Amino acid sequence: MTPPLMDVRRVSRTFRVNRGLFRPSGTLEALRDVSLTLYRGEILALVGESGSGKSTLSRIMLGLDRPTAGDVLLDGTSVGTIPRRRLAARVQPIFQDPYSSLNPYRTVRQIIEMPLIVNKRMSAPARRRAIADILDILRMPRRTLEAYPSQMSGGQRQRVAIARALIARPEIVICDEPTSALDVSVQAQVLNLLMDLRAEFNLTYLFISHDLAVVEYIADRIAVMKSGEIVEVDKYDGLLRNPKTEYTRTLISSTLPVPEMSAFEQTCV
Ligand SMILES: Nc1ncnc2c1ncn2[C@@H]1O[C@H](COP(=O)(O)OP(=O)(O)OP(=O)(O)O)[C@@H](O)[C@H]1O
Numbered sequence: 089m090t091p092p093l094m095d096v097r098r099v100s101r102t103f104r105v106n107r108g109l110f111r112p113s114g115t116l117e118a119l120r121d122v123s124l125t126l127y128r129g130e131i132l133a134l135v136g137e138s139g140s141g142k143s144t145l146s147r148i149m150l151g152l153d154r155p156t157a158g159d160v161l162l163d164g165t166s167v168g169t170i171p172r173r174r175l176a177a178r179v180q181p182i183f184q185d186p187y188s189s190l191n192p193y194r195t196v197r198q199i200i201e202m203p204l205i206v207n208k209r210m211s212a213p214a215r216r217r218a219i220a221d222i223l224d225i226l227r228m229p230r231r232t233l234e235a236y237p238s239q240m241s242g243g244q245r246q247r248v249a250i251a252r253a254l255i256a257r258p259e260i261v262i263c264d265e266p267t268s269a270l271d272v273s274v275q276a277q278v279l280n281l282l283m284d285l286r287a288e289f290n291l292t293y294l295f296i297s298h299d300l301a302v303v304e305y306i307a308d309r310i311a312v313m314k315s316g317e318i319v320e321v322d323k324y325d326g327l328l329r330n331p332k333t334e335y336t337r338t339l340i341s342s343t344l345p346v347p348e349m350s351a352f353e354q355t356c357v
Contacts, residue, residue, distance in 0.1 A: 092161075093292050094126040094149060094179075094260060099158035100238075101144050117154070118144040120316040126260065129291040131286065133303035135339065136313030142296045145313075146262045149294065151175045162260075177207040180253040184265035189249055190237040191290035196248050197233040203256040222251045225288060226281070243274035250281065254289060264296045279306055300324075312336050 101119040119141045126132050149160055151167045160167045167175055180203075183189040190199055200222065204215045223230060226247050237245050240344040246266065253261055263282065267275040283306055287289060297303050302322045303310055309315050311321040312335065320332045331337045 090130075092125045092126045092162070093128040093163065094294075095161040095164075096122055096124040097159050097161065098123055098151065099145070099148060099155040099160060101141075101148065101153070102156045109167055117316050121158070122316070122318055123158075124311055124318055124321070126292055126294060128259075128292055129286075129290065130308045130327065131283075131295055131306055132296045133307035133310045134295060134311060134313060135297055135300060135303055138298070140313040141316040142313055143264060146181070146264055146294065146296055149260075150179055150262055152181055173207050176203070176258075177256050178258050179260045179262065180256070180258040182249050182253045182261060182263045182266045185269045190245060190252075192237055195233065196235050196237075196251075197238075199237075199248060200233075200251045200255055203252060207256045222255045225285070226251055241274075242270050243277060243324075246270060246274075246278050247281070250278075250285070254285065254291075257289065258291075260292045260294065262294045262296070265298070265306070266295075266301070267302065268297070276303070282306070297314075299340055304343070 099119055099171075100117065103116045103118055106113045122141070122145060124132075124145075134145070136142055144153065148155050149167070150233045151170065151172060162170065162175070162178065167179075171177060190214065191297055194202075197219065200219055201215055204210045204218055210218065214235050219233070221231075223232070228244075228247055228251070232240075232244070232248075237248065240248070246279045249266075260283075266282070267278050270278060282293070286293065295303060295307060300310075307324065309321060309323055310327055312327070312333070314335045315331070320327070320336060322330075327336055328340060331340060
């Protein structure tokens with residue numbers, strides 16, 4: 089087994105919630121004693137219903153939020169002690185909606201270049217070379233650089249988001265529903281691209297999704313979350329053969345049965 093790259097150790101996250109004008113405020117346990125290991129080079133999927141805590145966990149792994157209890161280690165070092173820029177150079181997000189995650193007032197060139205300025209402090213010629221390289225790898229034409237996000241399709245915008253995430257050469261990419269806002273045919277292209285990039289950049293992915301059909305297609309292992317807890321982690325076949333909880337069984341049965349190929353699978357072959 090490859091060594092752990094990121095280790096989530098007994099993480100809990102409690103939020104204060106306001107219940108209304110005349111009611112006392114309370115607390116909400118978004119994560120409860122969550123442990124999860126991300127091994128170098130793998131694609132680990134995180135699935136679970138809305139509100140189960142997937143985004144909260146990913147924000148903590150990105151260093152954008154702190155756990156109430158527990159810790160997240162990156163190569164053995166607590167992410168809370170790693171300066172924000174240094175962490176961002178190693179762990180990058182790709183979000184669901186490329187439109188709202190890209191600044192509409194910046195050109196693609198400015199968007200892609202930003203992590204190099206902020207995280208790497210590269211010279212201008214080195215930045216130009218890095219931008220040309222990433223465009224080639226993503227097979228994006230040079231003219232895209234002067235466009236604004238509003239002038240692009242959803243799939244093109246997600247490519248820009250991927251270019252921005254990868255240009256500083258991170259080790260881990262945390263994808264939060266990266267294809268769910270896209271048309272089914274474009275979803276498959278973006279998933280195939282993410283898988284090609286894993287090999288090219290030696291990446292490790294945490295891939296958050298509602299959709300078991302999508303994660304079955306790409307994930308090495310799948311972690312199932314429910315009500316702030318990880319209820320099981322296994323390969324898809326393992327989950328299918330021996331689901332440990334009723335909840336996983338329900339998730340699987342909502343993906344299956346698939347008498348004919350789903351529209352998504354047809355676009356993947
Ligand atoms: N900043 C916050 N303040 C209060 N409650 C929050 C906050 N962030 C998340 N929550 C709550 O924590 C729980 C987990 O939310 P989270 O967004 O992590 O779930 P999720 O599984 O990512 O859901 P979705 O798939 O809909 O994005 C929810 O009940 C949510 O309302």
